[in-house]
Amino acid sequence: PKIESALVTGGAGFIGAHLAKTLASQGTKVRVLDNFSSGTLENLRGFERRIDIVEGDVRNALACRNACRGVQVVFHLAALVSVPISIQDPIQADSVNIGGTLNMLIAARDQGVQRFVFSSSAAVYGDTAIIPTHEDVLPKPLSPYGVQKLAGEHYAQNFTNIFGLQTVALRYFNVYGPHQNPNSPYAAVIPKFISAVLEGKSPTIFGDGEQTRDFCYVGDVVRANLLAATAPSEKASGGVFNIAGGRQHTLNTLWQMLQSVMGTQLCPTYAAPRTGDIRHSGADISRAESLLGYRPATSLEEGLRLTVEAY
Ligand code: UD2
Numbered sequence: 001p002k003i004e005s006a007l008v009t010g011g012a013g014f015i016g017a018h019l020a021k022t023l024a025s026q027g028t029k030v031r032v033l034d035n036f037s038s039g040t041l042e043n044l045r046g047f048e049r050r051i052d053i054v055e056g057d058v059r060n061a062l063a064c065r066n067a068c069r070g071v072q073v074v075f076h077l078a079a080l081v082s083v084p085i086s087i088q089d090p091i092q093a094d095s096v097n098i099g100g101t102l103n104m105l106i107a108a109r110d111q112g113v114q115r116f117v118f119s120s121s122a123a124v125y126g127d128t129a130i131i132p133t134h135e136d137v138l139p140k141p142l143s144p145y146g147v148q149k150l151a152g153e154h155y156a157q158n159f160t161n162i163f164g165l166q167t168v169a170l171r172y173f174n175v176y177g178p179h180q181n182p183n184s185p186y187a188a189v190i191p192k193f194i195s196a197v198l199e200g201k202s203p204t205i206f207g208d209g210e211q212t213r214d215f216c217y218v219g220d221v222v223r224a225n226l227l228a229a230t231a232p233s234e235k236a237s238g239g240v241f242n243i244a245g246g247r248q249h250t251l252n253t254l255w256q257m258l259q260s261v262m263g264t265q266l267c268p269t270y271a272a273p274r275t276g277d278i279r280h281s282g283a284d285i286s287r288a289e290s291l292l293g294y295r296p297a298t299s300l301e302e303g304l305r306l307t308v309e310a311y
Contacts, residue, residue: 001230005029007071009058009104010078011051012039014180015119015172019075019222024050033058033067034078043179058100064107073229074108076101077119079149082186083276086145097148098155105159105167115166116156117228120240122173122214122281124150131248132214132284135171135240142276153240160238168228168236170221173244173283177218177303178310190215193255194308197262207273209252214244214282217303220296227292235291244283245296254300261304 006023010016011032016039024030024047031052032044044051056063058078068074079097080086086093101118108116123146124139141147149171156167174188182191196203224243228236249257255268288294298306 003028003226003229004072005070006073006075006229007031007033007067008075008077009033009067010039010076012036012041012043012053013077014043014177015175015218015221016075016077017043017179018177018218019077019225020044020051021047022222022226031067031071033063038081038181058103059095061103061107064103065111068104068107068111068113071111072114074104074113074116075119075225075229076104076116079119081145082184083123083143083145084186086143086148090144093144094148097145098151101152102155105155105165109159109163109165113165115168115229115233115237116159117225118152118156118167118169120149120153120169120171121146122171122242122244122283124153124171127278131280132282133242134284135242135287142278157238166233166237168231169240170224170228170243171240172221173214173216173242173281175216175218175221176307178307180218180307189213189251189254190258190304190307193258194262194311197258197264197266198311202266202269203255204271205251205255205268206271206277209255209268209270210250211277212248212250212280212282213254214246214248215254215300215303216243216245216296217298217306220245220298223297224288224292224294227294231292239287239291241288241292241294242283242285243288243294244285245300246283246285247300248280248282249300257301258304261301261308
């Protein structure tokens with residue numbers, strides 16, 4: 001099924017821009033709503049004429065309402081995504097992550113949007129002992145960010161149950177890929193490692209490097225969103241789905257793979273474990289496989305190659 005028209009909130013951000021550009025390439029009429037606090041026009045380069053780019057904030061109900069007008073599918077990615085910032089300023093993070101999501105749900109409902117795909121996070125699980133983690137594991141978020149994403153999922157389900165708005169929540173694990181910002185102090189590990197190598201510096205591994213993560217290539221996250229938007233409503237609506245690579249890798253393995261992709265022989269610096277870090281993370285993706293038809297297509301090695309090539 002074709003998506004005729006879509007709104008991508010946070011569409012100038014790392015994941016949102018990949019999604020918006022893919023939709024536009026497929027012939028979907030795309031609008032992006034972004035306040036450009038962390039997103040950039042650079043991320044949408046080459047698509048400025050094909051995408052309706054609106055500067056606006058999801059905390060503004062009128063901006064949300066206008067952005068939803070005439071739209072079939074809403075992909076809601078706009079968020080304050082930094083866990084440390086959500087700890088330093090939970091009220092501001094709450095106003096964006098919960099308030100903004102509520103504004104978008106109300107706007108989508110009132111404008112007759114068909115389906116609402118909500119970007120959630122593995123952060124809702126906290127430090128669970130059940131790995132790979134399936135969606136029925138009791139969420140126990142360890143940060144305001146995780147609390148806010150979990151609240152967003154529940155609000156989305158409210159709107160399905162009370163108003164009949166079709167909603168789907170996707171819990172992303174560690175997403176990586178081209179154009180992910182390496183510069184913020186809270187940058188993700190893969191862009192940090194790549195930029196260290198490119199600068200000839202030794203990267204820092206926090207802890208012994210034997211912690212594991214389930215890395216997910218951004219192209220797979222984009223396909224998961226398209227599937228969530230088009231899957232039959234009886235399978236998808238009101239659901240939450242893990243979206244990940246479905247494999248766990250240690251940080252040491254990640255570093256080895258990256259060295260081989262980049263053809264370097266550097267020694268990492270080991271430092272004290274980062275406070276608040278979880279040791280292991282890995283997704284059970286069987287629900288997304290069986291109900292959405294999601295299968296990760298990009299191995300970590302291939303994804304690293306694609307990411308490095310884009311630098
Ligand atoms: C990810 C998400 C976060 C939240 C969390 C939930 C990112 C950027 N963050 O945090 O938003 O959803 O999952 O569990 O996707 N590391 C190093 N050296 C570095 C940077 C990181 O060794 O220079 C380690 C870090 O200690 C951790 C792993 O790499 O063990 C991944 O770190 P991350 O910041 O990329 O992502 P994570 O899993 O902490």
